Amino acid sequence: MRSDLGLPLGDLQGFAMGKIAVASRRSLLRIFVLALCALPMHGQTANTGAIAGTVSDPSGALVAGAALVVKSQATHEERDLTTDAGGSFSVPFLAPGHYDLTVRATRFEPFTFNDVQVRITEVSRLKIQLTISGAKEHIEVSAKPSLLQTENATLGRVIDRNTVQELPLVNRNFTQILGLTAGTNTDIVDATQLGAGSQEIRANGARSGDNNFMLNGVDANSYSSNMSEVTPFGGAGIAIPAPDTIQEFKVQNSLYDAQYGRGGGANVNVETRSGTADFHGSVYYFGRNEALDANNFFANATGVPRGEFRRSQPGGTLGGPMPLSKKRTFFFVSYQATRDVNAASLSSSVRSLSLPPIPQVRTPASLGAVFGGQTGVFGGVAVAPNGSNINPVALNLLNAQNPDGAFLIPSPQTSGSGVNYTAALPGHYNEDQFNANFDVNLRKADNLSVKFFFSNSNQDVPFFGATVPGFPALRSFGNRNLSISETHPFSSQTINQFRFGFSRNAGQGVAGGTLTDQDVGINSPSGTQEGLPQIEVLGAFELGNSSNDRGKTASNNFYLSDVMFLSRGKHDFRVGAEIFRNQFNQLTDNTAGVLITLSFPDFLLGLPAGPAGAVGNGTSLSSIYASGVVAGIPHVGQRASAGHFFILDDWKATRTLTLNLGVRVEVNGQQSEVGGRQSNFFPKFYVAPPVGGFTSPATSGFVLPGNFSGNAPEGFPRENSTLLNHPIQSHPEPRIGFAWQPFSSKGLVLRGGYGIYANRISFGGNGVPLTFNPPFTLSAVFTGGANAPRACSIPFQICRQPPRSQIS
Known part of the structure; x- marks a missing residue:
């Protein structure tokens, strides 16, 4: 099941920050005052590294002009x-590699590292030590990777390509080894899980x-939830490149410098592979x-294979130089398919129940013969x-059949108490992903890089809300990620890196059940319920699709950044900014009840x-103990912008002490809905009822945004478009670290620091x-x-809201 959601990208008005295009003069003043006070990082970024030294x-005297x-x-x-x-050098913005x-x-012999x-x-x-010329020899030394990080206070770990490819990842998903970094933990990987198997990471x-x-x-x-894994209502998770596509990734779990932010947890930086001067490729399977798998205990007990x-x-x-490019343009492409048939997942494919002794013949007489004389709980x-x-x-539900006749x-399946029924139905997960990377050497040390990742996946989950067969959740997801970067040297000590990024995470969920409320005789209020309600018989079974099975989401995210690196003696500065424009469209159809x-x-x-009689059950409570319904505007479009600014410096104070000093300011614009x-509830508009009375109207205190263009119902005043009680706020986030x-001896490094980190709230958590x-x-x-008046035939209260034509 594949589907192009077709949700609009939305207007890009405000991409250049809208209300937050320019930070206030006061905020900018704070940035530069702190920067001047600190004046102290090397030119590494989220997907590049650096080489520095002396x-x-x-005799140990430093050599200038080498x-x-x-x-x-x-x-x-x-x-x-x-x-x-001072005999120092720094080479920033280098792609990972050797x-x-x-x-x-x-007056010195050439030296090669x-x-x-x-x-x-x-x-x-x-640390390079030259020899006096005259020996007429060229000295070559092979560098050994350092096990200690002596240049900054950041705690984290790089996982290289060999590690990613050689570790036995259950789903070949790099998020399953994010927890290898000290100070982090992830969920225990479920080897039987259906789907990509993405894991969430928690740092410190x-x-x-x-x-x-x-x-x-x-x-x-993923701005729908800030989570890496997919969500049931159609929320797509983050892009997951195959291990053979990844060059390396780094998990920074604390004390990362002022260039990184947006969250107070871990920074996960993933870099995919690039082409080289020689052709290289691989084919794998x-x-x-299930040949050596054991059967589920309850499946064995109930005779299910x-x-x-x-x-x-x-x-x-496949990667290498582009033809006719004189080895100035390099490409790398990759493809991976996943085909998963899974009837072993305890979370999505297997259900074990304790069913009442329902006979195979479902007539009133046969049911009465088994359950006659039994009353409800009350x-x-x-x-x-x-x-x-x-x-x-x-009676209609008991005699309804699935397409296979069951x-x-x-x-x-067995007699006696306890678990007496087990179903193991195969779920399916299919994914196709493609990666295309191009790197161009425009001029010496001037590089252009274009990297694109594409994936489409779909899955059917046999069990999600219901515990009996017949109500699968059908889901599809898509990820698109584009990165364009240009590294331009103004001089050997002044280098600029510009980036543009676009990502789209989209998903949808469709209820797989075909039975409707009308099919079984349930009368629902017009315009609210669709499909069969979710029906739970406590301690026995659940029918119907979960309300979370129905929905579509699409998140379109635009990103601009520019980082300037300046090397000045013992100081390596970075000054930069990031601009975000985020659009989140959601179609929610959770109205079945x-x-x-x-x-x-x-x-x-x-x-x-x-x-007791023709109508009542002889108690003060209905046989339908609870009923619920949701109705409303299904389609919303949330928008937000943000601007992040930073200045920082690596100050090599002494040969053994490096100070990492910087400040970051994050100006996060508030979220709004396009229509x-x-x-929201504003206390200042709430009118308290008299003693013993009721709030009138019931919506007292609720307000509408200023950009609402529909016909506002009576009693709803207008406020700002974000409906939040505070304006845009920005605060300096100092970052101070040291490595000593x-x-x-090189066997001991002491690192420490202090920093303030802020979280950017997802659309799902706020708007x-x-x-x-x-x-x-x-x-x-x-x-x-x-719920006392409710019966099976009319189980829902008749609750009406204003027609959509009046409020949309």
Whole structure:
């Protein structure tokens, strides 16, 4: 099941920040005052690293003006620079990989450092000691990767390509090893889970929604929930490139510098592979089946055979120089397919129930013979021995059949108490993903990179809301991620990196059940219920699709960033800004309703409260203990903009002490709905009722946004378009860190720091809930005595909201 949601990108008006295009003068003043006070990072970014170090003579004196050439082993790209007056050098914005560094200086022999490894967000520090010329030899040294990070206070770990590819990932999903970084934890991986199997990460006690994900240096978050995994109502998670596509990724779990923000949890930076000067490729296949799997305990007990479990993941990669490009343009492409048939997942494919002794013959007489004389939980009228008072709705449901001819409500598979029924139905998950990367050397050290990731997936979940077969959840998801970056050197000590990013995370959920309320005789208020309500018989079974099975979401996210690197003696500065424009469209169709009965006899009777007789069940409570319905405007479009600014510096204070000093300001614009279809409660508009009275109107205190263009119902004043009680706020976020080697030995590094980190709230956590307030959404739930008049045939209260034509 694939579907293009067709949800609009929405107007891009306000992309350049709208109300927050320019920070207030006061905020800017704070930035520069703090920057001048601090004046102290190396030029590494979310998807690049750096090489830094010093050049000295045999006596240890630093050599100024030494010429250095840094050459990529992958693309043969070169970058030239010289050491400064203090003999120091810094090479920023290097793609992850291995490099050779050659040093030449007057009166000294040439020196080459081979195989220097560069990792994203990290600095590889070298100490180069030249020899006096005359020996007529070229000295070459192979660099060994340092196990200690001596350049900054950031805590985290780089996971390289070999690790990602060689670890036995159950779903070949890199999020399943995010927890390898100290200070983080993830959920235990469920090897039988249907789907991509994405895991949430929690860093140092922060919530899983407090993280920031970046793919190829640009924003890759899912703004529906800030989560990495998909959500039931159609919310798509983040993009998950195949392990063979990933170059490396870094999890920064605390004390990251001022360039990184948006969340107070972990920063996850993923970089996909690039082409090289030589052609390289791979073809692979990963497979799994149920041949050696054990059967479920309850399936064995009820005579159900082992469920099918087969996963196939073929794919391939290809990279190299573009033809006729004189090895100035490089490409890398990859493809992976996933085909998963899974009847072993306890969360989506297997259900074990304790069913009442429902006979195979479902006539009133046969049912009465089994359940005659039994009453509901609260007593009252009993089921007649001949079944004459069994509710027609219950009888219709008991005789309804699935397309395979099996009863919708099954009979027990074994006799006796306890679990007597098990179903193991195969769910299906299919995904196709494609990655295309292009890197162009425009001029020496001037690079253009374009990287695009595409994935489509669909799955059917046999069990989600219902616990009996016949109500699958059908879902489809799509991810698009585009990253365009240009690195431009103004000089060897002043380099700029510009980025544009776009991501789209879209999904939809469709209820797979075909039975409707009219099919079984349930009368629902017109315009509110669609499909069969979710019906729960407490302790026995659940019917109907969950309201969360129906919905569509699409998040379109635009991202601009610019970072300037300046090397000035012992100070390596970075100054930059990020601009975000986010659009979130949601179509919610959770209007089927929910019914709850407390026992199977209550379900069979389905009578309202009242005296025993033709109508009542002989108690003060209905056989339908609770009923609920939601109705409202299904389609909303949330919009928000943000601007983040930072300045920071790595100050090599001494040979053994590096200070990381900076400040970040995040100006997060408030969320609004494009048509003003949301409301909020403002205490200043609330009118308290008299003692013993009721609030009138019931919506007293609720307000509509200023951009609402419909006909406002009576009693709803207008306020600002965001419906929040405070304006846009921004606060400086200082970041201070140090890395100190107290002894001459390289075996000990002390790191520490302090920082303020802010979370950017998702649309699902702020804007979307406002659309569920009156008058746009009506949520009516009645339980106990409030639901006393309800019966199986008319289970819902007649609750009306203003027609959509009046408020949309």
